[in-house]
Amino acid sequence: xxxxxxxxxxxxxxxxxxxxxxxxxxxxxxxxxxxxxxxxxxxxxxxxxxxxxxxxxxxxxxxxxxxxxxxxxxxxxxxxxxxxxxxxxxxxxxxxxxxxxxxxxxxxxxxxxxxxxxxxxxxxxxxxxxxxxxxxxxxxxxxxxxxxxxxxxxxxxxxxxxxxxxxxxxxxxxxxxxxxxxxxxxxxxxxxxxxxxxxxxxxxxxxxxxxxxxxxxxxxxxxxxxxxxxxxxxxxxxxxxxxxxxxxxxxxxxxxxxxxxxxxxxxxxxxxxxxxxxxxxxxxxx
Amino acid sequence: xxxxxxxxxxxxxxxxxxxxxxxxxxxxxxxxxxxxxxxxxxxxxxxxxxxxxxxxxxxxxxxxxxxxxxxxxxxxxxxxxxxxxxxxxxxxxxxxxxxxxxxxxxxxxxxxxxxxxxxxxxxxxxxxxxxxxxxxxxxxxxxxxxxxxxxxxxxxxxxxxxxxxxxxxxxxxxxxxxxxxxxxxxxxxxxxxxxxxxxxxxxxxxxxxxxxxxxxxxxxxxxxxxxxxxx
Numbered sequence: 001x002x003x004x005x006x007x008x009x010x011x012x013x014x015x016x017x018x019x020x021x022x023x024x025x026x027x028x029x030x031x032x033x034x035x036x037x038x039x040x041x042x043x044x045x046x047x048x049x050x051x052x053x054x055x056x057x058x059x060x061x062x063x064x065x066x067x068x069x070x071x072x073x074x075x076x077x078x079x080x081x082x083x084x085x086x087x088x089x090x091x092x093x094x095x096x097x098x099x100x101x102x103x104x105x106x107x108x109x110x111x112x113x114x115x116x117x118x119x120x121x122x123x124x125x126x127x128x129x130x131x132x133x134x135x136x137x138x139x140x141x142x143x144x145x146x147x148x149x150x151x152x153x154x155x156x157x158x159x160x161x162x163x164x165x166x167x168x169x170x171x172x173x174x175x176x177x178x179x180x181x182x183x184x185x186x187x188x189x190x191x192x193x194x195x196x197x198x199x200x201x202x203x204x205x206x207x208x209x210x211x212x213x214x215x216x217x218x219x220x221x222x223x224x225x226x227x228x229x230x231x232x233x234x235x236x237x238x239x240x241x242x243x244x245x246x247x248x249x250x251x252x253x254x255x256x257x258x259x260x261x262x263x264x265x266x267x268x269x270x271x272x273x274x275x276x277x278x279x280x281x282x283x284x285x286x
Numbered sequence: 287x288x289x290x291x292x293x294x295x296x297x298x299x300x301x302x303x304x305x306x307x308x309x310x311x312x313x314x315x316x317x318x319x320x321x322x323x324x325x326x327x328x329x330x331x332x333x334x335x336x337x338x339x340x341x342x343x344x345x346x347x348x349x350x351x352x353x354x355x356x357x358x359x360x361x362x363x364x365x366x367x368x369x370x371x372x373x374x375x376x377x378x379x380x381x382x383x384x385x386x387x388x389x390x391x392x393x394x395x396x397x398x399x400x401x402x403x404x405x406x407x408x409x410x411x412x413x414x415x416x417x418x419x420x421x422x423x424x425x426x427x428x429x430x431x432x433x434x435x436x437x438x439x440x441x442x443x444x445x446x447x448x449x450x451x452x453x454x455x456x457x458x459x460x461x462x463x464x465x466x467x468x469x470x471x472x473x474x475x476x477x478x479x480x481x482x483x484x485x486x487x488x489x490x491x492x493x494x495x496x497x498x499x500x501x502x503x504x505x506x507x508x509x510x511x512x513x514x515x516x517x
Binding site: 172173176177180185186187188189190191193195196197198199200202203204208209210213219220221222223224226228231233235237250252253254260261262266267268269270271272273274279281 | 299300301302303305306307308309310311312313342343393395397401429442443444445446450462465466468474475476477478479480481482483485486505506
């Protein structure tokens with residue numbers, strides 16, 4: 001099995017390095033993103049980061065082509081292992097020196113290095129070592145044990161996809177959409193809900209004449225609310241009167257619990273102000 | 287002692303319900319001329335506000351306003367993580383290395399996914415407070431918004447109890463609160479109907495961050511109307 005892994009390693013490495021290299025070499029966003037990567041800090045010049053990323057991309061593409069094409073020599077494998085080790089060192093530096101900046105690992109993400117980036121670099125290091133130790137070309141090994149080789153390639157592809165965050169984003173959304181289409185909308189049950197949310201009642205209240213007439217007294221956000229017999233009672237704290245005569249009051253509004261701005265043009269709101277200590281009505285608003 | 291305080295919470299609510307239903311009925315929307323309750327109070331028609339400004343959740347993101355009462359000092363702000371609570375004073379470590387002491391009083395409006403009391407505030411919570419600086423160096427808060435988040439996000443997944451949201455490069459889990467989370471479609475009134483949310487929609491999300499797991503309790507999800515849908 002380990003011989004098969006070593007033999008197939010060049011192929012799998014090419015699958016990792018090829019897309020990453022192409023992204024760096026041909027990506028349209030590289031010039032824009034490069035100055036924000038930790039590489040710019042390492043090179044101490046934001047302008048040098050983009051060409052450096054392009055060169056790195058070209059090297060990765062070259063390796064991706066050389067690895068599966070020349071299994072007889074260990075050099076591409078050794079080069080890939082060195083690249084993986086260098087990536088690991090760079091990621092460690094990025095994490096320590098510029099934790100907020102992008103690692104530029106795939107040149108597509110504007111995100112700081114995560115464990116996925118470290119795992120990818122470790123895969124490149126391990127894959128490079130395996131490729132350097134390969135005893136036979138990958139096509140011979142695959143022809144000898146086609147079933148095991150296909151399983152291995154599929155499993156490796158799944159793991160590598162899981163390690164690539166931006167690919168992860170690409171497959172997760174369509175999968176979730178498909179699940180919604182097949183299993184139905186998980187929140188479909190809320191469509192039948194006739195209950196008017198509190199936010200809608202507050203919105204209706206805040207646009208009502210009752211609120212405007214009482215707003216000079218109100219001194220708090222909504223403090224309490226409850227439904228009673230079709231009414232929704234909303235309780236606010238307030239201050240009535242000024243100077244020495246000022247006293248704390250409760251401002252109570254009663255609004256139709258089933259009404260919202262979408263259903264009612266002229267809401268009828270009852271408003272009363274009572275003394276916060278005695279509970280006696282302070283006044284009857286006009 | 288008043289009648290509404292002697293009984294249990296239900297008796298109190300019953301008392302207040304009766305008081306509320308005894309109140310005057312005012313019909314209609316639109317601007318009223320002279321306030322009916324004008325006698326010597328602060329402010330000139332700012333809704334749901336203290337002398338320092340509005341106190342609902344959206345006010346946390348509004349530009350600071352000048353105090354309405356000339357006797358009230360200019361409002362001051364504090365934000366950061368709560369590192370400790372001494373009775374009614376919250377010790378806050380600001381995001382920029384600064385430190386605040388925020389005094390919460392019985393008159394302070396506290397928001398933590400809903401209007402609540404200072405008892406709900408915990409060490410480790412994020413805080414945004416508005417108030418008046420006192421001579422002892424504390425900030426007397428008129429309003430405190432705990433863990434409040436308001437962000438533009440994209441809906442990337444919908445489940446029974448949560449939404450997956452993308453905010454820039456960050457994946458955020460938004461917890462749906464039964465009977466609490468509301469949705470607003472294309473500027474229409476908030477509704478309990480969440481079935482019109484779709485994957486890929488842009489949404490304005492108001493909620494409260496949970497420090498324990500970094501998720502957000504969703505209070506309001508406002509999305510643009512779907513193409514071809516009715517308002």
